[in-house]
Amino acid sequence: MPHRNAPLTETGRLRLARCIVEGGLTLRLAAERFQVSPTTAQRWADRYRTLGEIGMADRSSRPHHSPRRTPTRTERRIIKVRVLRRWGPARIAHLLGLVPSTVHRVLTRFGLARLTHLDRATGAVIRRYERDRPGELVHVDIKKLGNIPHGGGHKTLGRQAGRKNRANAGYSYIHTAVDDHSRLAYSEILADEKKETAAGFWQRAHAFFTSCEITVERVLTDNGARYKSHAWRDTLATAAIAHKRTRPYRPQTNGKVERLNPTLLDEWAYARPYRSEQERRDAFPSWLHSYNHHRGHTALAGKPPTSRVPNLTGQYT
Numbered sequence: 001m002p003h004r005n006a007p008l009t010e011t012g013r014l015r016l017a018r019c020i021v022e023g024g025l026t027l028r029l030a031a032e033r034f035q036v037s038p039t040t041a042q043r044w045a046d047r048y049r050t051l052g053e054i055g056m057a058d059r060s061s062r063p064h065h066s067p068r069r070t071p072t073r074t075e076r077r078i079i080k081v082r083v084l085r086r087w088g089p090a091r092i093a094h095l096l097g098l099v100p101s102t103v104h105r106v107l108t109r110f111g112l113a114r115l116t117h118l119d120r121a122t123g124a125v126i127r128r129y130e131r132d133r134p135g136e137l138v139h140v141d142i143k144k145l146g147n148i149p150h151g152g153g154h155k156t157l158g159r160q161a162g163r164k165n166r167a168n169a170g171y172s173y174i175h176t177a178v179d180d181h182s183r184l185a186y187s188e189i190l191a192d193e194k195k196e197t198a199a200g201f202w203q204r205a206h207a208f209f210t211s212c213e214i215t216v217e218r219v220l221t222d223n224g225a226r227y228k229s230h231a232w233r234d235t236l237a238t239a240a241i242a243h244k245r246t247r248p249y250r251p252q253t254n255g256k257v258e259r260l261n262p263t264l265l266d267e268w269a270y271a272r273p274y275r276s277e278q279e280r281r282d283a284f285p286s287w288l289h290s291y292n293h294h295r296g297h298t299a300l301a302g303k304p305p306t307s308r309v310p311n312l313t314g315q316y317t
Helices: 010-021 027-034 038-056 072-085 089-096 100-109 159-165 195-211 230-238 251-269 277-293
Strands: 138-146 171-179 185-190 218-221 242-245
Touching (some): 010 027, 027 038, 072 100, 138 195, 171 251, 185 195, 195 230, 218 251, 230 242
Parallel strands (some): 138 218, 218 242
Antiparallel strands (some): 138 171, 171 185
C-alpha cells in the first residue's frame, strides 16, 4: 500500500509506463509530467515491459536474502524451550546465550502466544469470555489485607520501627462483587470472612446492583466454606439467584474479581503511605467510585464500567 505522500498510485504508474513504452515519451519528459524522478520513471517502464500491468503493484520490501537472520537451529531451540518450560524472552536468552530482543523477535515471528495468554500449568491458551448483559453473572471473592497500625507501618516509619508498631494490628477482609459484563464493582471492608458476614455482604451487594437496574441471575464464587454454608445458599435462594462455584484449584475461573484484587491493592491499599488504618479506609469509597465511574478499563476499550450500565444514577458525576 503506497504511503500518504506517494506521487503515484498503481493507476498512475501504469499511465507513466504506457507513455514511455507505448507512447514513445522520453524518460525525462515523462518524469516531469508525472512529477517523479527519471530513475522512478525508468523502474516502472522496465517493470511494464517485463511483467505488463501486474508489474505496477506494490512489492514486499523484505530482502531476498537475510544472512544475519537467526539460524533455523537456534529458532527451533527457542521454540522448544518456550513450549516445554513456558519461559519469557529474558530467561530463554540467558539459557541459550542470546539477546532477549532476538528471542522476542523469533517468538513473534512464529506467532507464539504471550505468557499472559497461557495457562502456566498446562500451556493451553486461556479462553476469555464475557457475558452478554449486566447481571447474567456476578463474581464474588474475598481479599485478606493486613491492617495499618496506628501511626503508620514500615512505609511511613521505616522497616524496623514499622515491624514493632505492627504487632497486633490484625487483618481486614475485602469482600468484592464484580459484574461480568460491565465490570461494575461493589466492595466492602469487613472484619472477617465468616458465613454470616459473607451472606450479609451479598444482601447489600444485591441491593446495590438492583439500584443500578441490574437483575442478578447467577453468582460465581470459589469453594470456600462460607460459600457452601446454608446461610449463603438461603440468601441466594430467597432472591432466586443461581449459585455457581469454580473448579477446585482453578482461581482463574473467577478471573474478573481475581484481577480486580491486585488493581485494588496497587491503586488504593498501597498507593500511598497511610498513617492509620482508618485513613486508608476513608479513602476507599472515593477510589471505588472512581473505578466504577471514571477509570478506563482495558477490557472495555478504555471506558469505565458505568459505560455499560444504562441509566445509572450518578453515572456522569
